[in-house]
Amino acid sequence: MKVLVCISHVPDTTSKINFMDNDTKFDTNGVQYVINPHDEYSLTRAMWLKENQGATVTVVNVGNATTEPTLRKALAIGADDAIRVNAEPIDGFFVAKQLAEVVKNGEFDLVIAGRESIDYNGGMVPGMLAALLDFNFVNACIGFEINGNNVTATREIDGGKEVLATSLPTVIAGQKGIVEEKDLRIPNMRGIMTARSKPLSIVEPVAFDSTTATINFEKPAARGAVKLVSADNLAELVNLLHTEAKVI
Amino acid sequence: MAVLVFAESTEGKFKKTAFEVTSYGKKVAEQLGTNLVVLTVNADDITSLYGYGAEKVLKINNTSLATFNAKIYADVIKQAATKENAQVVIIDSSSNGTYLVPLVAVNLNAGLATNVVALPSSTSPFIVKRKSFSNKAFNNSEIKTAIKVIGLAKNSFGLKEQAVTGSEETFSPTLINSGVTSTSVDKSVGKVTIADADIVVSGGRGLKGPENWKMIEELAEVLGAATACSKPVSDLGWRPHSEHVGQTGKPVTSNLYIAIGISGAIQHLAGVNSSKVKVVINTDAEAPFFKAADYGVVGDAFEVVPKFIEKLKEFKAQNS
Ligand SMILES: Cc1cc2nc3c(=O)[nH]c(=O)nc-3n(C[C@H](O)[C@H](O)[C@H](O)COP(=O)(O)OP(=O)(O)OC[C@H]3O[C@@H](n4cnc5c(N)ncnc54)[C@H](O)[C@@H]3O)c2cc1C
Numbered sequence: 101m102k103v104l105v106c107i108s109h110v111p112d113t114t115s116k117i118n119f120m121d122n123d124t125k126f127d128t129n130g131v132q133y134v135i136n137p138h139d140e141y142s143l144t145r146a147m148w149l150k151e152n153q154g155a156t157v158t159v160v161n162v163g164n165a166t167t168e169p170t171l172r173k174a175l176a177i178g179a180d181d182a183i184r185v186n187a188e189p190i191d192g193f194f195v196a197k198q199l200a201e202v203v204k205n206g207e208f209d210l211v212i213a214g215r216e217s218i219d220y221n222g223g224m225v226p227g228m229l230a231a232l233l234d235f236n237f238v239n240a241c242i243g244f245e246i247n248g249n250n251v252t253a254t255r256e257i258d259g260g261k262e263v264l265a266t267s268l269p270t271v272i273a274g275q276k277g278i279v280e281e282k283d284l285r286i287p288n289m290r291g292i293m294t295a296r297s298k299p300l301s302i303v304e305p306v307a308f309d310s311t312t313a314t315i316n317f318e319k320p321a322a323r324g325a326v327k328l329v330s331a332d333n334l335a336e337l338v339n340l341l342h343t344e345a346k347v348i
Numbered sequence: 349m350a351v352l353v354f355a356e357s358t359e360g361k362f363k364k365t366a367f368e369v370t371s372y373g374k375k376v377a378e379q380l381g382t383n384l385v386v387l388t389v390n391a392d393d394i395t396s397l398y399g400y401g402a403e404k405v406l407k408i409n410n411t412s413l414a415t416f417n418a419k420i421y422a423d424v425i426k427q428a429a430t431k432e433n434a435q436v437v438i439i440d441s442s443s444n445g446t447y448l449v450p451l452v453a454v455n456l457n458a459g460l461a462t463n464v465v466a467l468p469s470s471t472s473p474f475i476v477k478r479k480s481f482s483n484k485a486f487n488n489s490e491i492k493t494a495i496k497v498i499g500l501a502k503n504s505f506g507l508k509e510q511a512v513t514g515s516e517e518t519f520s521p522t523l524i525n526s527g528v529t530s531t532s533v534d535k536s537v538g539k540v541t542i543a544d545a546d547i548v549v550s551g552g553r554g555l556k557g558p559e560n561w562k563m564i565e566e567l568a569e570v571l572g573a574a575t576a577c578s579k580p581v582s583d584l585g586w587r588p589h590s591e592h593v594g595q596t597g598k599p600v601t602s603n604l605y606i607a608i609g610i611s612g613a614i615q616h617l618a619g620v621n622s623s624k625v626k627v628v629i630n631t632d633a634e635a636p637f638f639k640a641a642d643y644g645v646v647g648d649a650f651e652v653v654p655k656f657i658e659k660l661k662e663f664k665a666q667n668s
Contacts, residue, residue: 117485222462224460227450252531257535259544276592310492311458311491312460312490312492314490315489317485326628345625
């Protein structure tokens, strides 16, 4: 089984979000980049397929050379090799299009991505990729098993979960639950050493006209100070929520 | 030309978001000087949509569509969009909506913007405002394709009543095959879900242990709210993962979010910040949540919450 894990290179969750050039560009000054958290769960799940079911695991990112340390980290966690599509990830459709080429050329059976990236929060790459390839697709996946060609996957739905039966080839958009927090793999020293010599190939993008464009960014309006209510006067809190905030 | 909205229903009943996307779609149609068409699948009574501006309802009744299937539904939406010559297609951000929407965009070869929070600021070029950086910013994006697909963020636009004399038309799309089948659905019955809730009551590590969630559940019950929790609480197994909210959990976009014994870490706030009104109850006046909240009580949850419940019950008794 050939597994491809899509790795989004995103600002660390504690990053200050600022913009530059008249708010048209994300300001990367002082920002630490990490593997997108949802992708981290997916990558760990792929490691189990490698260890227990003999899968090979390739990681892929669409991005410029600055994303390579993030791919190396994924290699240190245990992926066998990495591919970087050498292009600015203009939008989700563009990224999905590039990934579709990688999947076709590499003849992957299973693609595991994350539910969404925590920077642009599009939540669209996995689904678009599946549609472009005409692969089966499971969104918001919180667990799956593969048996031969058969896939049993659980997805989160509003207020519960649903079990889906499908077959390879499949695209899975994972999130926490696909593995538990305690199972998350982090790179160890040996992994970091071996990652240096694992293959990281660079492929050029296919032409694709962008379907969207960012005009600019805005930050949410500054909020007023918190109104404190005494712990001995909770009737006041009820009153404020009713008459002022009008939410009860 | 038209604007097409998909109004989702469960067991024949529309969700609140169905009315929200309809309200939004009506305004977009007005901006474009065209009509709104609302697509429904196995809904019992579609007339309620007229109240929110549905000029035409495309009604599908087909038992083969009783169980949601993203691929088949996405294809049905494509057929409706093609038939109506839709310029803009709008879908909500429910778990089914977010599953569908990328497939619809590819089917229609359309640019897609998800997490959209406002009406287009311009229709030519077509520019929408969407949430990005986990609620820490907004991104004004142009959709450049002839057909535009929008995923509307929940509770961002609200319901806008605008009665029209609508008409219905039966629609019988052809159904494609899907390689994915639903084998079971496990849904809590009678409980308010985080996705649908107007009010969410959330507990953190400050509550010390799972045995202390009784008061959280009681508070939620009094308010008709859903219960949620911080990430460590679910990682510790005190509460199910489905209650984990925040950047890596579920987003919360309710009208009221009450955080109890939650410090307000940046990753937690990222997921709950788009709730309209936030209340924090915490012993530590320095907890970061106080900087993000509208109302705060500095105090011990074990004393504050029972008193709060009592006062709410008195309020309910007087106002019912
Ligand atoms: C990549 C990444 C992603 C993450 N994603 C998420 C996410 O999606 N959601 C999330 O929640 N977290 C997330 N986190 C974790 C986050 O950083 C915090 O660790 C977490 O939110 C803290 O949870 P907490 O507030 O319940 O616990 P704590 O930070 O331990 O806070 C407990 C609070 O309870 C208060 N308290 C104690 N006793 C009482 C009492 N008797 N009455 C009232 N208050 C009391 C304390 O003053 C304290 O403020 C993420 C972290 C990382 C690194």
